[in-house]
Amino acid sequence: MQRRARQDAQTPEKMKRNQSLVANGNLSLEEKKRKILRSLCRLEALGVLRPPRADNQILQMITQEKSRFHSEQVDFYRHYITSCLDNLTASRFKNVVFDITPGPEKGSFSVKARFLGVQMEEFPLKYQDLLQLQYEGVAVMKMFDKAKVNVNLLIFLLNKKFFNK
Numbered sequence: 276m277q278r279r280a281r282q283d284a285q286t287p288e289k290m291k292r293n294q295s296l297v298a299n300g301n302l303s304l305e306e307k308k309r310k311i312l313r314s315l316c317r318l319e320a321l322g323v324l325r326p327p328r329a330d331n332q333i334l335q336m337i338t339q340e341k342s343r344f345h346s347e348q349v350d351f352y353r354h355y356i357t358s359c360l361d362n363l364t365a366s367r368f369k370n371v372v373f374d375i376t377p378g379p380e381k382g383s384f385s386v387k388a389r390f391l392g393v394q395m396e397e398f399p400l401k402y403q404d405l406l407q408l409q410y411e412g413v414a415v416m417k418m419f420d421k422a423k424v425n426v427n428l429l430i431f432l433l434n435k436k437f438f439n440k
Contacts, residue, residue, distance in 0.1 A: 360395070371422070375400075377437065384433065388419055395419075405430050 302310065315333075318324045326330050374387040382402040388395050396419050408416055408426045415423045 360390075374414075375433070375436070386418065388422070402430075402433060405433070 299307065299310070315324065315329050319326055319329055369390050372389045374389065376381070376387070377384050378385050378399065384400040384402070386398040386400050388398070398418050405416075405426060409430060413426055416426055416429075418424050
């Protein structure tokens with residue numbers, strides 16, 4: 276007990292347990308119900324809740340708070356991922372894998388970029404557009420606003436993989 280008292284004395288105030296929460300754990304179920312009802316009545320008296328469905332109002336408040344928290348987290352991580360992708364240098368693109376699959380129409384393809392196994396973007400590609408670029412003498416085209424692809428080599432790859440029979 277003395278050792279516990281010395282530890283409690285050394286613990287900063289912010290890290291100490293809230294005594295009321297500890298005491299709530301020792302209450303019986305009926306005592307907890309009465310305490311909740313008293314708290315609801317107090318919130319109604321303060322004007323935070325309006326009868327008759329105060330319990331639903333609390334649930335809605337909690338739901339709104341949680342929803343706001345999760346949408347902020349999604350925004351934070353979306354911004355984080357975007358900034359990470361923007362900071363990638365050209366030497367780091369060695370981990371990018373392109374998957375080319377036939378599209379819904381003849382002569383169309385779907386190019387998916389995966390970075391370290393995670394699908395990042397998808398690019399629709401039409402064979403006719405590649406042939407037009409080749410005819411116009413365009414040697415390199417941009418894909419995903421980040422990668423530059425040699426038009427002639429891409430046509431060669433598509434011919435070899437999909438049209439060589």
